[in-house]
Amino acid sequence: MFKDMPFWDPDLLQRTLAEQAKDLASLAAAFGGTVPAGQSNFDALGKPLIERYQRLFMPPGLGATGGPPAQAGAAFLRYQQAMERFAKQANAIAVNAGERLAAALAQTGPAAPPITTLRELHSLWIECGDAAYAAAAHGDEFADAQAELVAACIELRAGLAAP
Amino acid sequence: MTRLALDPARMAEEMAEFSRRMTLAAQQLATLDVRAEGCSPRREVLRRDKMVLWRYEPSAPSAGLAPLVICYALVNRPYMMDLQPGRSLIRGLLAHGLDVYLVDWGYPGPEDSHHSLDDYVNRDLGACIERVREAHGVEAVNLLGVCQGGTMSLCHTALHPAQVRNLITMVTPVDFHTGENLLSKWARKLDVDRLVNALGNVPGELLNAAFIALMPLRLTARKYAGLADIADDRAALENFLRMERWIHDSPDQAGAAFREFIRAFFQENRLVRGGLEIGGRAVNLRAISCPILNVFASQDHLVPPSASIPLKDPTASRDYTPFAFDGGHIGIYVSRSAQELLPRTIAQWLASR
Numbered sequence: 001m002f003k004d005m006p007f008w009d010p011d012l013l014q015r016t017l018a019e020q021a022k023d024l025a026s027l028a029a030a031f032g033g034t035v036p037a038g039q040s041n042f043d044a045l046g047k048p049l050i051e052r053y054q055r056l057f058m059p060p061g062l063g064a065t066g067g068p069p070a071q072a073g074a075a076f077l078r079y080q081q082a083m084e085r086f087a088k089q090a091n092a093i094a095v096n097a098g099e100r101l102a103a104a105l106a107q108t109g110p111a112a113p114p115i116t117t118l119r120e121l122h123s124l125w126i127e128c129g130d131a132a133y134a135a136a137a138h139g140d141e142f143a144d145a146q147a148e149l150v151a152a153c154i155e156l157r158a159g160l161a162a163p
Numbered sequence: 164m165t166r167l168a169l170d171p172a173r174m175a176e177e178m179a180e181f182s183r184r185m186t187l188a189a190q191q192l193a194t195l196d197v198r199a200e201g202c203s204p205r206r207e208v209l210r211r212d213k214m215v216l217w218r219y220e221p222s223a224p225s226a227g228l229a230p231l232v233i234c235y236a237l238v239n240r241p242y243m244m245d246l247q248p249g250r251s252l253i254r255g256l257l258a259h260g261l262d263v264y265l266v267d268w269g270y271p272g273p274e275d276s277h278h279s280l281d282d283y284v285n286r287d288l289g290a291c292i293e294r295v296r297e298a299h300g301v302e303a304v305n306l307l308g309v310c311q312g313g314t315m316s317l318c319h320t321a322l323h324p325a326q327v328r329n330l331i332t333m334v335t336p337v338d339f340h341t342g343e344n345l346l347s348k349w350a351r352k353l354d355v356d357r358l359v360n361a362l363g364n365v366p367g368e369l370l371n372a373a374f375i376a377l378m379p380l381r382l383t384a385r386k387y388a389g390l391a392d393i394a395d396d397r398a399a400l401e402n403f404l405r406m407e408r409w410i411h412d413s414p415d416q417a418g419a420a421f422r423e424f425i426r427a428f429f430q431e432n433r434l435v436r437g438g439l440e441i442g443g444r445a446v447n448l449r450a451i452s453c454p455i456l457n458v459f460a461s462q463d464h465l466v467p468p469s470a471s472i473p474l475k476d477p478t479a480s481r482d483y484t485p486f487a488f489d490g491g492h493i494g495i496y497v498s499r500s501a502q503e504l505l506p507r508t509i510a511q512w513l514a515s516r
Contacts, residue, residue, distance in 0.1 A: 010193060013192065013193070017186075017189050017387060019384075020181075020384065020387050020390075020391075021178075021181060021185055023388070024178055024388075028174050028178055031167060049380075052383065053379065056372065056376045056379050105166050105167055107166060108166070113166070114166055114167075115166050115167050116169065116173075117177055118178065118181070121167070121169070122384075126380040129380045130378050130379065130381050134345075134378075137345055137348075137376075138345060143348050143351070143352040144352060146349055146352065147354065150353060150354070150358065151354050154358060154361040154362070157361060157362075158361055
C-alpha cells in the first residue's frame with residue numbers, strides 16, 4: 001500500500017510536483033519562442049506526453065522494471081519488444097495530441113476564448129492529450145499491446161524468480 | 164493560433180509564481196498527517212477472516228425501516244463512503260434515521276488467494292446479512308451495493324431473493340460489453356489465468372495503474388498542477404491528501420475471485436448474457452423481484468452509465484427506479500451536490516416501500 005503514492009515519499013513528491021512546473025516550462029518554451037531549431041511547437045510538447053504515456057505502460061506490482069537479467073534473456077527480449085510496441089503507440093498518440101492542440105488553438109468564436117495564461121494553455125494541452133489517448137485506447141491495437149505487455153511482464157517475473 | 168494571447172513577461176511571472184506555489188504545496192503536504200479510515204462512530208458486529216461488518220451509531224431518530232447493509236467493492240477501501248464530516252454518504256443516511264451496516268472486505272493476503280466469488284457472495288455477504296437479520300428480527304434487509312459490490316449484491320439477491328427486501332445499486336456495472344467501457348475492452352484481452360497463476364493475488368497497484376490509465380493526464384498532471392491553487396489552504400490540502408490516500412489504498416485482489424470476476428463478467432458478460440454460476444449455482448437476474456433503485460453517475464469514466472442502465476430489463480422486478488446523478492464515479496460519494504441529494508433520494512425511496 002501507498003508504495004507509489006507521492007505523498008508518502010518526499011522524493012517522489014518533489015519529483016511529481018517538479019514535473020508539473022516542467023510541463024509549464026515546456027509550454028512556455030513551445031509558445032514563447034525558445035523552441036530548438038528544427039522543431040515545431042507541437043513537437044516540443046510531445047516529449048512530456050510520451051514520457052507519461054510510457055510510464056503508464058509499465059505496470060507496477062509485476063516486478064519488471066530492473067535491468068536486463070542474464071537468466072531471463074528470452075523473457076526480457078519479449079518485454080523489450082512489448083515496450084517498443086507501446087512506445088509506437090505513445091508516439092502516435094503524442095502526434096495526434098499535437099494536432100488536436102493545433103486545431104483547438106486555431107478555433108475562433110465565443111466557444112474559443114483567448115488563452116492568456118500558461119495554466120489555460122496547460123488545461124487545453126491536457127484535454128487534447130487525453131482526447132488523443134482515449135481515441136487510441138479504445139482501439140484493438142492498444143488493448144492487444146497492453147495485454148502483451150502484461151503477459152511479457154509476468155513471463156519476465158517468472159524468469160527472474162527461477163533459480 | 165488566433166486564440167493564443169500570451170505575454171512573455173506575464174508568462175515568466177506566472178512560471179515563477181507557479182514554481183513558488185508548488186514548492187509551498189510540497190512543504191505543506193509534508194507537514195500533514197491525514198488518517199482516512201472513516202469519520203463516523205461505529206462498532207464491529209462480525210468478523211470473518213479479513214472481512215468485518217460494521218454497524219454505525221445512529222445520529223437521528225429511527226425511520227423505522229429495515230436495516231441497510233452496504234456492500235462495498237473488493238477494489239479500493241470502503242471509507243470513501245464516510246471520508247470526512249461533510250463528505251460522507253453514510254452520515255447522510257444516518258441523518259435520515261437509517262440503520263446502517265457496512266461490509267468491509269479488508270486486505271486479502273497470500274493466504275486468501277483461493278478466496279472465490281462463492282466465498283465472497285454467498286458465504287461472507289450471506290453471513291453479514293444473516294447477522295443483521297438476526298439482530299433486527301427481520302426476514303430481509305435493504306441491500307446497497309457499490310460499484311463491484313453492486314454486481315456482487317445483484318448476484319447475492321438473485322441467489323437468495325428472500326433475504327433482500329429492497330436492492331439499491333450504485334455505479335454498478337451490469338452489462339460489461341458496452342462501447343464506452345474502456346476497462347472492459349482492456350480486460351477482455353487479458354490472460355487472467357497467466358496473471359493469477361503467476362502472482363497468486365493481483366497487486367492493488369496494478370489495478371490502480373489501470374484506473375489511472377483510463378484518463379492519464381487528467382488524473383495526474385491536471386490534479387497535481389491544481390495543488391498550486393490550494394498551496395496555502397490547509398483544509399483543502401488535507402482534503403486533497405485524504406482523497407489521494409484513498410486512491411492509492413488499493414487492496415490486493417484474491418486471485419481466485421479476480422480470475423472468476425474478470426472471466427465471467429468482463430470477458431464473457433454472463434450477468435446479462437446468461438450462464439453465470441457462482442458456487443455451482445446458476446445466477447439468474449430474473450430471480451430478482453424486489454424493488455430496485457439503480458443509481459448511476461452520468462459522467463462516470465469507470466463504470467459508464469451505459470453499463471449500469473441495462474439493469475432495467477433482465478430482472479423480474481416490477482418496481483424499478485433509475486436515478487442519474489450528475490457527476491462522476493467518485494463525485495457521487497464526495498461532491499458537495501451528492502451530500503444532500505443522494506441520502507435523501509435513498510431514504511425517501513426506501514421509506515415509500
